[in-house]
Amino acid sequence: MYPQRANLPEALANRREKLSKLVDFPVILWSGSPLSRNFRANVYPFRASSHFLYFAGWGLENAAICLEAGKLELFIDAPLPSSTLWHGETPTPSAIAETIGADAVYPLSELSSKAAGAATIPVQDISTYQQQCDILGRFLPPADKLQGIDLVLAEAIVKLRSHHDAAALAEIKQAANCSIEAHLAGIRASRTSTTEAEVRAAMERVILAQQMTCAYNSIVTTHGEILHSDRYHHSLQPGDLLLADVGAENSMGWASDITRTFPVSGKFSPTQREIYQIVLAAHDDCIAKIRPGVEYRDLHLLAGEVITQGLVDLGILKGKVANLLARDAHALFFPHGVGHLLGLDVHDMEDLGDLVGYQAGRTRSDRFGLCYLRLDRPLETGMVVTIEPGLYQVPAILNDPDKRAKYQDAVNWERLAQFSDVRGIRIEDDVLVTNIGAEVLTAKLPTTIEAMEGNG
Amino acid sequence: MYPQRANLPEALANRREKLSKLVDFPVILWSGSPLSRNFRANVYPFRASSHFLYFAGWGLENAAICLEAGKLELFIDAPLPSSTLWHGETPTPSAIAETIGADAVYPLSELSSKAAGAATIPVQDISTYQQQCDILGRFLPPADKLQGIDLVLAEAIVKLRSHHDAAALAEIKQAANCSIEAHLAGIRASRTSTTEAEVRAAMERVILAQQMTCAYNSIVTTHGEILHSDRYHHSLQPGDLLLADVGAENSMGWASDITRTFPVSGKFSPTQREIYQIVLAAHDDCIAKIRPGVEYRDLHLLAGEVITQGLVDLGILKGKVANLLARDAHALFFPHGVGHLLGLDVHDMEDLGDLVGYQAGRTRSDRFGLCYLRLDRPLETGMVVTIEPGLYQVPAILNDPDKRAKYQDAVNWERLAQFSDVRGIRIEDDVLVTNIGAEVLTAKLPTTIEAMEGNG
Ligand SMILES: [Mn+2]
Ligand SMILES: [Mn+2]
Numbered sequence: 073m074y075p076q077r078a079n080l081p082e083a084l085a086n087r088r089e090k091l092s093k094l095v096d097f098p099v100i101l102w103s104g105s106p107l108s109r110n111f112r113a114n115v116y117p118f119r120a121s122s123h124f125l126y127f128a129g130w131g132l133e134n135a136a137i138c139l140e141a142g143k144l145e146l147f148i149d150a151p152l153p154s155s156t157l158w159h160g161e162t163p164t165p166s167a168i169a170e171t172i173g174a175d176a177v178y179p180l181s182e183l184s185s186k187a188a189g190a191a192t193i194p195v196q197d198i199s200t201y202q203q204q205c206d207i208l209g210r211f212l213p214p215a216d217k218l219q220g221i222d223l224v225l226a227e228a229i230v231k232l233r234s235h236h237d238a239a240a241l242a243e244i245k246q247a248a249n250c251s252i253e254a255h256l257a258g259i260r261a262s263r264t265s266t267t268e269a270e271v272r273a274a275m276e277r278v279i280l281a282q283q284m285t286c287a288y289n290s291i292v293t294t295h296g297e298i299l300h301s302d303r304y305h306h307s308l309q310p311g312d313l314l315l316a317d318v319g320a321e322n323s324m325g326w327a328s329d330i331t332r333t334f335p336v337s338g339k340f341s342p343t344q345r346e347i348y349q350i351v352l353a354a355h356d357d358c359i360a361k362i363r364p365g366v367e368y369r370d371l372h373l374l375a376g377e378v379i380t381q382g383l384v385d386l387g388i389l390k391g392k393v394a395n396l397l398a399r400d401a402h403a404l405f406f407p408h409g410v411g412h413l414l415g416l417d418v419h420d421m422e423d424l425g426d427l428v429g430y431q432a433g434r435t436r437s438d439r440f441g442l443c444y445l446r447l448d449r450p451l452e453t454g455m456v457v458t459i460e461p462g463l464y465q466v467p468a469i470l471n472d473p474d475k476r477a478k479y480q481d482a483v484n485w486e487r488l489a490q491f492s493d494v495r496g497i498r499i500e501d502d503v504l505v506t507n508i509g510a511e512v513l514t515a516k517l518p519t520t521i522e523a524m525e526g527n528g
Numbered sequence: 529m530y531p532q533r534a535n536l537p538e539a540l541a542n543r544r545e546k547l548s549k550l551v552d553f554p555v556i557l558w559s560g561s562p563l564s565r566n567f568r569a570n571v572y573p574f575r576a577s578s579h580f581l582y583f584a585g586w587g588l589e590n591a592a593i594c595l596e597a598g599k600l601e602l603f604i605d606a607p608l609p610s611s612t613l614w615h616g617e618t619p620t621p622s623a624i625a626e627t628i629g630a631d632a633v634y635p636l637s638e639l640s641s642k643a644a645g646a647a648t649i650p651v652q653d654i655s656t657y658q659q660q661c662d663i664l665g666r667f668l669p670p671a672d673k674l675q676g677i678d679l680v681l682a683e684a685i686v687k688l689r690s691h692h693d694a695a696a697l698a699e700i701k702q703a704a705n706c707s708i709e710a711h712l713a714g715i716r717a718s719r720t721s722t723t724e725a726e727v728r729a730a731m732e733r734v735i736l737a738q739q740m741t742c743a744y745n746s747i748v749t750t751h752g753e754i755l756h757s758d759r760y761h762h763s764l765q766p767g768d769l770l771l772a773d774v775g776a777e778n779s780m781g782w783a784s785d786i787t788r789t790f791p792v793s794g795k796f797s798p799t800q801r802e803i804y805q806i807v808l809a810a811h812d813d814c815i816a817k818i819r820p821g822v823e824y825r826d827l828h829l830l831a832g833e834v835i836t837q838g839l840v841d842l843g844i845l846k847g848k849v850a851n852l853l854a855r856d857a858h859a860l861f862f863p864h865g866v867g868h869l870l871g872l873d874v875h876d877m878e879d880l881g882d883l884v885g886y887q888a889g890r891t892r893s894d895r896f897g898l899c900y901l902r903l904d905r906p907l908e909t910g911m912v913v914t915i916e917p918g919l920y921q922v923p924a925i926l927n928d929p930d931k932r933a934k935y936q937d938a939v940n941w942e943r944l945a946q947f948s949d950v951r952g953i954r955i956e957d958d959v960l961v962t963n964i965g966a967e968v969l970t971a972k973l974p975t976t977i978e979a980m981e982g983n984g
Pocket of ligand 1: 329
């Protein structure tokens with residue numbers, strides 16, 4: 073139960089030090105409390121607030137930290153004597169304080185003495201959120217609509233958490249390595265499984281066996297065109313592609329996020345192969361462009377361009393690539409952003425809204441091809457982003473009468489019909505922006521046609 | 529996504545019919561809403577309120593039902609057009625209504641027109657709980673402290689849900705069969721695994737592969753004496769026993785709950801074998817006694833007696849069995865109740881508190897040997913209970929100075945020390961009370977020494 077990390081106190085002190093240069097008021101961060109499932113004692117596995125985790129380094133339940141001028145004070149109650157019977161020996165508050173390098177530790181009842189002038193970020197669970205309001209003595213707006221010192225704090229946290237330190241990178245790499253093994257197991261399992269559920273189970277088994285958890289609800293589906301498919305009931309048919317978007321979160325709460333799409337039979341059809349190669353080219357071209365200073369939005373546009381060019385080459389789209397892009401014709405087949413920041417959250421800091429992904433002065437476009445873009449900032453060293461272009465035939469888009477009318481001349485619908493065995497393909501990797509370019513943290517999991525046709 | 533159940537409308541109509549004989553006011557039950565993990569869009573897998581599930585038969589998100597005089601009205605909003613892009617085609621409200629046999633379906637905004645004089649049960653998630661209070665226009669106490677018509681409703685629901693109909697039993701059996709396979713996989717995996725986590729992963733893989741989920745957080749530990757151990761970090765050593773308390777919940781929300789304890793090496797030590805046989809005898813003797821009219825409390829006392837006799841025979845306890853029982857000496861080693869009701873919840877209806885487990889006029893004992901008993905009612909046909917005696921060496925109990933003083937003469941501490949390789953053993957099955965006795969729903973999973981030494 074102790075985080076087994078060398079230099080955890082030093083890493084945390086370093087984060088506090090940086091924070092203290094950005095804010096001159098006390099900060100209180102709450103970890104949150106377990107959420108009940110069907111009755112109070114039956115809880116979902118606890119996951120502490122990411123902002124708390126970033127500065128506390130330990131997913132403690134019902135705890136808070138106060139950060140001020142580089143100091144760390146921990147607020148947590150000692151376990152009840154009766155809890156030893158049910159949960160065994162658990163660390164004392166002072167042992168916890170020592171492990172994370174806290175300067176002092178107090179029971180939670182002392183927290184209100186720190187409340188004056190303190191900023192915070194509201195957590196996800198409502199009961200802790202109510203405690204936050206109570207103790208601070210003021211109403212807290214949702215985390216994506218903060219004001220005053222809370223907004224200043226959020227901006228500071230975005231600065232810090234956008235650039236990963238060595239300790240964070242080690243965690244993300246650990247999670248990524250587990251995800252790689254899960255995907256290899258998934259490819260292997262798909263060759264002999266009869267349902268999506270069996271492949272999902274084989275993949276999540278790897279994650280559980282390494283004492284990790286899923287960073288998000290896995291997508292494992294033959295219907296890749298259902299972008300957030302969260303069911304696993306389809307049977308696997310020989311001609312199917314299976315899209316698996318599965319990522320581990322390690323014991324310290326750090327995420328990874330990988331998608332691979334592979335043929336259940338071990339062999340792409342010619343049409344599947346054509347489309348796969350377009351998505352792979354978009355993926356590779358985006359990653360090749362990554363370096364500090366590059367606009368993430370330009371990567372998104374590049375993916376759109378590669379996809380458009382590929383579809384023109386196949387005769388599915390008609391006309392000049394530049395014109396098609398200007399009309400957002402690519403978004404008919406690529407209706408999401410090319411990726412997002414990754415860290416303690418799979419969509420890192422998404423609780424804070426577009427403050428995270430959109431540079432000051434920039435707002436989301438309402439263009440069909442850009443509205444889903446989660447990140448519109450120049451890349452900086454230390455960022456970890458996903459690159460995840462995809463190509464889908466979404467009935468809700470392609471059968472929409474307005475879209476069909478608008479893009480009637482842009483699409484060769486007869487030609488498109490020949491690709492009906494390609495419902496959805498996505499390829500996603502996690503990429504660190506380095507001084508000199510990019511390091512693909514998930515590179516050990518191949519993306520080639522050959523690898524997807526192999527046995528994991 | 530549609531529940532694939534023949535006669536679902538009939539089964540639900542039957543439950544409403546029975547309810548209408550017990551309450552003469554309208555009832556509104558809410559399903560609840562998904563709970564966020566680290567940011568809003570990253571949710572825990574949704575699990576509808578059990579009371580809603582019992583009468584609605586479908587784990588719908590953000591829905592409510594109104595029950596009155598045998599009629600079923602469904603309140604749910606149509607999916608947003610944009611949700612089709614992310615989630616694919618989802619059933620319309622009228623298709624849902626038809627599947628569950630609702631008499632009418634309305635958008636949620638209509639629900640307030642039904643609020644006057646309606647009773648409810650508060651759900652677990654606070655945001656839906658706040659909606660409940662808002663729409664009913666009154667404060668709702670916690671579900672275990674209801675008053676007025678809500679209490680009358682809770683009592684009626686306890687009557688109904690305590691006795692399972694044929695539809696419910698079919699669901700519980702499906703969940704139990706999956707759990708049996710998971711345990712067989714766990715025994716098999718333990719022979720080659722190096723950590724608790726690997727065995728847990730092998731077991732939960734079976735549950736996920738069958739499109740089910742865990743009814744509760746699995747316990748898979750070599751430290752069975754930590755009664756609610758929820759971590760999986762210990763390595764497996766050749767002399768270890770592994771205690772696995774793992775149960776599937778099927779797609780309709782029905783639970784199962786099985787514990788087996790087996791030697792990692794495939795071979796019990798002589799001391800482990802002695803203790804295992806005591807627990808098994810308690811388990812078998814309790815199940816043999818089950819029939820309508822038998823007091824569940826007497827089964828608990830019987831388990832205590834068998835355990836006490838066994839420990840006296842081994843020379844671990846000293847004195848007369850009756851005297852030792854009167855002094856609660858058995859509770860030193862068996863510090864929990866012998867089981868609980870099972871249904872949609874693994875501890876069925878535990879949200880309603882001791883209203884469920886304790887017959888009117890009975891309250892929890894404060895005796896060391898009885899205070900954890902969850903069920904103190906005469907058994908009735910149609911109940912499903914767990915029988916789960918156990919024998920543990922809990923340091924928090926056995927090293928407690930008060931307990932050591934009190935039981936100084938009752939325990940042969942030197943003899944006990946010879947059993948140090950037995951930290952915790954529990955054997956748990958799910959048992960249906962029938963007209964003529966008992967049906968062990970989990971009987972296909974053996975409990976014998978030979979089976980625990982085999983390869984699953
Ligand atoms: Mn992603
Ligand atoms: Mn149980």
